[in-house]
Amino acid sequence: xxxxxxxxxxxxxxxxxxxxxxxxxxxxxxxxxxxxxxxxxxxxxxxxxxxxxxxxxxxxxxxxxxxxxxxxxxxxxxxxxxxxxxxxxxxxxxxxxxxxxxxxxxxxxxxxxxxxxxxxxxxxxxxxxxxxxxxxxxxxxxxxxxxxxxxxxxxxxxxxxxxxxxxxxxxxxxxxxxxxxxxxxxxxxxxxxxxxxxxxxxxxxxxxxxxxxxxxxxxxxxxxxxxxxxxxxxxxxxxxxxxxxxxxxxxxxxxxxxxxxxxxxxxxxxxxxxxxxxxxxxxxxxxxxxxxxxxxxxxxxxxxxxxxxxxxxxxxxxxxxxxxxxxxxxxxxxxxxxxxxxxxxxxxxxxxxxxxxxxxxxxxxxxxxxxxxxxxxxxxxxxxxxxxxxxxxxxxxxxxxxxxxxxxxxxxxxxxxxxxxxxxxxxxxxxxxxxxxxxxxxxxxxxxxxxxxxxxxxxxxxxxxxxx
Numbered sequence: 001x002x003x004x005x006x007x008x009x010x011x012x013x014x015x016x017x018x019x020x021x022x023x024x025x026x027x028x029x030x031x032x033x034x035x036x037x038x039x040x041x042x043x044x045x046x047x048x049x050x051x052x053x054x055x056x057x058x059x060x061x062x063x064x065x066x067x068x069x070x071x072x073x074x075x076x077x078x079x080x081x082x083x084x085x086x087x088x089x090x091x092x093x094x095x096x097x098x099x100x101x102x103x104x105x106x107x108x109x110x111x112x113x114x115x116x117x118x119x120x121x122x123x124x125x126x127x128x129x130x131x132x133x134x135x136x137x138x139x140x141x142x143x144x145x146x147x148x149x150x151x152x153x154x155x156x157x158x159x160x161x162x163x164x165x166x167x168x169x170x171x172x173x174x175x176x177x178x179x180x181x182x183x184x185x186x187x188x189x190x191x192x193x194x195x196x197x198x199x200x201x202x203x204x205x206x207x208x209x210x211x212x213x214x215x216x217x218x219x220x221x222x223x224x225x226x227x228x229x230x231x232x233x234x235x236x237x238x239x240x241x242x243x244x245x246x247x248x249x250x251x252x253x254x255x256x257x258x259x260x261x262x263x264x265x266x267x268x269x270x271x272x273x274x275x276x277x278x279x280x281x282x283x284x285x286x287x288x289x290x291x292x293x294x295x296x297x298x299x300x301x302x303x304x305x306x307x308x309x310x311x312x313x314x315x316x317x318x319x320x321x322x323x324x325x326x327x328x329x330x331x332x333x334x335x336x337x338x339x340x341x342x343x344x345x346x347x348x349x350x351x352x353x354x355x356x357x358x359x360x361x362x363x364x365x366x367x368x369x370x371x372x373x374x375x376x377x378x379x380x381x382x383x384x385x386x387x388x389x390x391x392x393x394x395x396x397x398x399x400x401x402x403x404x405x406x407x408x409x410x411x412x413x414x415x416x417x418x419x420x421x422x423x424x425x426x427x428x429x430x431x432x433x434x435x436x437x438x439x440x441x442x443x444x445x446x447x448x449x450x451x452x453x454x455x456x457x458x459x460x461x462x463x464x465x466x467x468x
Contacts, residue, residue, distance in 0.1 A: 005057075007033040016464060017049045017227070041069055052229055055116070055266060056432075063115055081117045081237045082125040087209075090241040094212060095193040097234060098219075101186050116230050118263070123274045126237075126259075129244050129252055130282050153200055159207055162192065166214050167335050173218060174339060174387045177427035178225030185222060189215040206246050213242035214336060217255045224262050225389075227428040232262060250287040253279035254336055257298050265429075269305035276302055290333050293323035294340045297348035304352040307359035309366070316349045339387065343380035347394050350374035354397060357404050367404035374398050378414075389430060392421040396433045403437070408445040412454045415441065419461045431462050 005013065007030040014033075018026035026046065036042055042050075047069045054062040083093060154162075165188060172181045192212045200208065220235030236259045243252040256279035263272035276299045283291065300315035323345050326333075350373035357366035374397050381391035395418035402411035415437050422430045438458045445451045 007037075010053075012464075013053050014046065014049055017053060018045070048230065051116070052227070055229070058267075080115075081122055081233070083237065083241060085128055085131070085241060085244060087205075087245045090209075090238070090245055091193055091196045094216060094238050094242065095190065095197070097238060098186050098190040098193065101219075101231070102183065102190060116233055116266070118266070118268050118271055122233075122271060123278075126240065126256065126275065126278060129240050129256075129278075154195065154204055154208075159204065159211075162208075162211050166211055166218070169215070169218055170335065170339075171386060173222055173225075174389060175385070175425075177389050177425035177430065178222030180426050182219065182222040182226065185215055185219045189219055209242045209246035210248055210251065213239045213246055213248065213251055213255065215239075216242055217251075217258060217336070221258055224258075224265070225427050225429050227432070229262065229266065233259070236262070249283050250291055250334065251336065253283035253287055253291065253295060256282075257295060260298050260302065264301055264305055267305075269302045273299065273302035273306065288329045288331060288333055288337075289322050289325040290329070290340050291337050293319045293326065293345065294337065294348075296322055297345060297352070300352040301348065301355060304355035304359060307356070309356055309360075312352055312356055316352055319345060319349060339390075341380070341384075343377050343384065343387075344390065346373045346380070347377035347390065347397070350377060350394075350401075351397055354401055354404070357401075362404055364405050367401050370397075370401050371405070374401055388421055389425045389427050392418050392425060392427070392430045393433065395421060396430070396437055399437050400440075403440055403444065408441055408448055409450050411437075411441060412448075412450040415454055416457060419457060423461055434458065434462060435464075 011028040011030055011033050014028045015026060018028075028046070032042075041047075047064045047067070050067055050069070051062055051064050054067065083089065169181060169185050169188070173185075189212060192208060192215060196205065196208050196212065216235045216239035220232045220239060223229075223235060224232035236255055239255045240252055240259075243249075243255055256275045260272040260275040260279070263269070263275065276295055280292075280295050280299070283295075287295075296315050296319035300312050300319060303312040303315055323342075350370045353366050353370035353373065357363045357370065360366055374394060377394045378391070378398055381387060381394055384391065395414050399411045399414035399418065402408070402414065415434065418430075418434055418437075422434055435458065438454055441451045442455050
């Protein structure tokens with residue numbers, strides 16, 4: 001196979017991913033894989049699992065159709081990203097998709113196949129988030145309408161409780177990874193969509209859409225973190241729709257940045273750059289310096305993965321210069337951008353130079369630019385008990401930088417530290433990056449005692465069969 005996997009290895013990969021999804025009834029073997037190669041069409045969720053596995057293996061989106069498999073019939077809420085930009089339909093889509101996620105998860109698997117969108121089929125619908133919606137918002141219903149139906153108006157303390165709960169979920173995600181609280185976030189999102197179907201004053205409805213957008217983005221981020229890429233993209237798209245209904249363009253730009261991160265992860269830097277430019281344009285006159293700095297940092301990541309050093313360095317400088325203005329901003333930053341600290345700025349910019357090193361054929365020169373920034377990020381995150389996943393990711397980043405500089409002993413030391421932190425969080429993204437980094441060390445320096453010990457530590461601390 002072009003992937004380099006044997007039939008037995010592919011079967012093991014499918015079984016492992018199925019366990020991660022809770023589909024414990026799936027038990028694939030080599031004879032089954034042989035029948036797929038001979039033309040047999042497997043049942044869901046196997047086509048989706050195969051699409052995700054090969055997308056990750058090749059570093060680009062590999063659809064179910066690309067594999068020669070027949071996609072299952074999809075409901076409106078489970079297919080595509082080109083959705084109507086209207087309030088009622090956004091609520092309906094959020095409700096249907098979150099309900100399906102919860103119900104299918106309880107049954108033990110996510111079931112319905114989701115196809116990842118990329119290229120024009122993704123970018124063109126997202127461009128419509130800036131197009132004014134025809135018509136004006138509906139006027140608040142008269143008092144008699146509220147009195148004649150089930151009470152729906154939320155009090156200010158109830159709204160504040162919803163907002164504080166969202167902040168709490170965000171903190172849990174940063175500290176513990178996406179695997180622990182994803183279902184709770186999806187459940188809360190479903191409750192908020194129920195509230196949006198009840199009669200509310202217009203101001204309350206906008207605030208509920210804002211909460212729904214933040215929860216949907218967080219559900220998408222957690223899904224991305226545990227490896228559910230099509231599910232993550234769907235939540236991001238729905239979050240952007242909700243942000244539009246809330247009239248919150250800075251929040252919309254943040255959601256687009258999350259979509260951009262996912263596209264970089266999937267080997268689509270051109271799409272990532274389009275999404276970031278769309279975010280920058282849409283929030284150019286309303287986002288604070290911290291948000292704008294984060295967008296510049298993500299622009300640098302996209303350029304780095306495209307192998308464009310000049311534009312990468314310019315975006316890195318813009319991120320640094322804009323971040324320096326954050327303390328002078330006279331308005332409080334929203335909670336969703338609070339993660340973008342000095343440590344995160346160093347981390348993103350160091351990863352841009354690290355990615356440039358890979359784009360330039362494992363260039364030690366670009367790795368040397370990444371090292372001092374990455375070291376500063378690691379030092380700052382070591383003192384931050386709230387952002388443990390970021391700490392683990394930057395320890396891995398430091399390990400890759402040392403490997404790029406042909407310093408395997410230092411690389412294994414940081415990878416070992418990353419494994420220690422990874423055991424405290426449930427993040428398939430972290431685990432995958434550790435496995436990939438250790439695999440690189442074994443390939444290039446497998447004879448060293450430190451690398452042999454590291455591989456043995458990986459087998460004990462993060463075994464392949466471990467479900468997240």
